[in-house]
Amino acid sequence: xxxxxxxxxxxxxNHDGIDRRGFxxxxxxxGTGTFCLIQGGVLKSxxxxxxxELDPAQMKGELSFAQISDSHMGFNKAANPDVVATFKAAxxxxxxxxxxxxxxLHTGDISHLAKPEEFDTVDQILKSAVxxxxxxxxxxxxxxxxxxxxxxxxxxxxxxxxxxxxFDKKGVHFVGLVNVLDLKAGGLGTLGHDQLEWLEDDVKxxxxxxxxxxxxxxxxxxxxxxxGWGTEDSxxxxxYLKRFGSVTVLNGHxxxxxxxxxxxxxxxTAASTAFPQPQPGKADSPGPMKVPAxxxxxxxxxxxxxxxxxxxxxxxxxxxxxxxxxxxxQSNY
Amino acid sequence: xxxxxxxxxxxxxVCLAGMVFAVAGRNPARANTSSEPAATEVKIDxxxxxxxxxTVAKGATVKWTNHDDIPHTVVSDDKSTFKSKALDTDDKxxxxxxxxxxxxxxxxxxxxxxxxxxxxx
Numbered sequence: 001x002x003x004x005x006x007x008x009x010x011x012x013x014n015h016d017g018i019d020r021r022g023f024x025x026x027x028x029x030x031g032t033g034t035f036c037l038i039q040g041g042v043l044k045s046x047x048x049x050x051x052x053e054l055d056p057a058q059m060k061g062e063l064s065f066a067q068i069s070d071s072h073m074g075f076n077k078a079a080n081p082d083v084v085a086t087f088k089a090a091x092x093x094x095x096x097x098x099x100x101x102x103x104x105l106h107t108g109d110i111s112h113l114a115k116p117e118e119f120d121t122v123d124q125i126l127k128s129a130v131x132x133x134x135x136x137x138x139x140x141x142x143x144x145x146x147x148x149x150x151x152x153x154x155x156x157x158x159x160x161x162x163x164x165x166x167f168d169k170k171g172v173h174f175v176g177l178v179n180v181l182d183l184k185a186g187g188l189g190t191l192g193h194d195q196l197e198w199l200e201d202d203v204k205x206x207x208x209x210x211x212x213x214x215x216x217x218x219x220x221x222x223x224x225x226x227x228g229w230g231t232e233d234s235x236x237x238x239x240y241l242k243r244f245g246s247v248t249v250l251n252g253h254x255x256x257x258x259x260x261x262x263x264x265x266x267x268x269t270a271a272s273t274a275f276p277q278p279q280p281g282k283a284d285s286p287g288p289m290k291v292p293a294x295x296x297x298x299x300x301x302x303x304x305x306x307x308x309x310x311x312x313x314x315x316x317x318x319x320x321x322x323x324x325x326x327x328x329x330q331s332n333y
Numbered sequence: 334x335x336x337x338x339x340x341x342x343x344x345x346x347v348c349l350a351g352m353v354f355a356v357a358g359r360n361p362a363r364a365n366t367s368s369e370p371a372a373t374e375v376k377i378d379x380x381x382x383x384x385x386x387x388t389v390a391k392g393a394t395v396k397w398t399n400h401d402d403i404p405h406t407v408v409s410d411d412k413s414t415f416k417s418k419a420l421d422t423d424d425k426x427x428x429x430x431x432x433x434x435x436x437x438x439x440x441x442x443x444x445x446x447x448x449x450x451x452x453x454x
Contacts, residue, residue, distance in 0.1 A: 113421065184444060185410045
C-alpha cells in the first residue's frame with residue numbers, strides 16, 4: 001500500500017497532530033484482533049483490520065474463532081487515550097464477520113490495573129459481541145495486587161490452579177495456560193511444576209492427529225528475554241506437545257504480531273486492542289509506543305494469513321488479504 | 334558509673350561518630366540532619382529503577398516515584414519485606430529501612446526490572 005495524500009493530516013482540530021481520519025486509522029490499527037479458522041485441521045489466521053478485503057467464501061471451515069488481546073482497560077495515556085473505543089472497534093469487526101466465530105479468545109491483560117471497574121467495562125463491551133462464548137487467560141496486569149483472586153472469581157470457573165484449563169471444539173483441543181503468576185525477580189513468564197504436570201496429563205490420551213491450540217498471555221517462545229518476552233519453562237510444555245502433527249500457540253503481551261515455526265509448532269502473537277509496543281530492542285524500553293498516523297500502515301505490514309499443514313512439514317504461508325492468491329513461504333525467525 | 338561502662342559508652346560514641354561520618358560522606362546533603370532520617374528518592378523511568386543501587390543509613394525512608402506511563406511495583410525479592418501496590422503514573426511508594434542489610438527488589442509486573450537498597454548501620 002502506498003503512502004498518498006489521504007494519509008496526511010488534513011484537519012487538525014485539536015492541534016495534536018491527529019485528524020479524525022488519522023484517529024480512525026489509529027483505531028483500525030490498534031483495534032486489531034485476529035480471526036482464526038481451522039480448515040482440514042489447518043489453522044489460518046487473519047488480521048481483523050483487513051477482514052473486509054477477504055472473500056467470504058474463503059472464510060468457511062470446520063471451526064473459526066477470534067483472538068483479542070491486551071485490552072488494558074483503564075489505560076489512558078498518550079499512546080491511546082481511549083482504549084474503550086478501540087476495544088469496541090475490535091468487537092465491531094468481529095460482529096461484522098460474514099460468519100460469526102464459534103467463540104472468542106482473550107489472551108490477557110484484560111485490565112490495566114486489575115480494578116473491578118476495568119473488568120466490568122470489558123465484560124459490558126463483550127456483551128455487544130455476536131459471539132457470547134469467551135475464553136480468557138490472564139495477563140500480569142490482571143493479577144496485580146491480589147495474585148489473581150478477582151480474575152479467578154470472574155473468569156476462572158471450572159479452571160485448575162491459577163486458572164488453566166482445556167476444552168475441545170469440533171475435534172480441536174484447546175489449552176489455556178497461565179504464565180503470569182509468581183514472577184521472580186529478573187525472570188520471565190513461568191508455568192510452574194503443577195501446571196506442567198497437569199498439561200502432560202491433559203494431552204496424554206489425545207491422538208497425535210488432534211490439532212492442538214495452546215494459548216497463554218506471555219509468549220511461549222523466547223522473543224526478547226531482555227524485556228521479559230518469553231517463558232522460562234515453556235520448553236517443557238512444548239515437549240509434551242511434540243508428538244502432535246499440528247500445534248498452534250497463540251500469545252499476547254508484546255502488543256504486536258509475530259510468527260515463528262518450529263517443527264510442528266506455529267507460534268503467533270496478537271496485536272493489542274489498546275496500544276502498540278516497540279519491536280524487540282528497537283527502543284530503550286518496552287513502554288507504550290506513540291505512533292504517528294502515517295506510520296500505521298507500515299506497522300500493519302505483517303503476516304495476516306497463516307496455514308499450518310498438520311503432519312507434514314509445517315509452514316506459515318503469508319497471503320495478503322488484498323491479493324489472496326499471492327502466497328509466499330515465510331519464516332520470520 | 335563504673336569504669337567499664339564509661340569505656341563502653343565511649344566506644345559506642347566513637348562508633349556512632351564513625352557511622353554519621355560514613356553517611357555524610359555518601360550523601361553530603363544529609364550531613365547536618367543526622368537526627369532526622371531524610372527520604373531518599375528512587376525514580377522509575379523507562380522501565381528502570383534509578384539509581385539501581387541506593388545506599389542509605391538504617392532508619393532512612395526510601396521513596397519511589399513512577400514516571401512511566403505504565404504501572405510498576407516495588408517488591409522485595411522475598412515478596413514479603415516490602416510490597417507496593419501497582420503504582421500508576423506519578424504514584425509513590427515509601428518504605429523505612431530499620432535493619433541494616435542489602436535489600437534486592439524488583440517490579441513484579443516487569444520482573445526484568447531489578448535494583449537494590451543497601452542499608453548501613
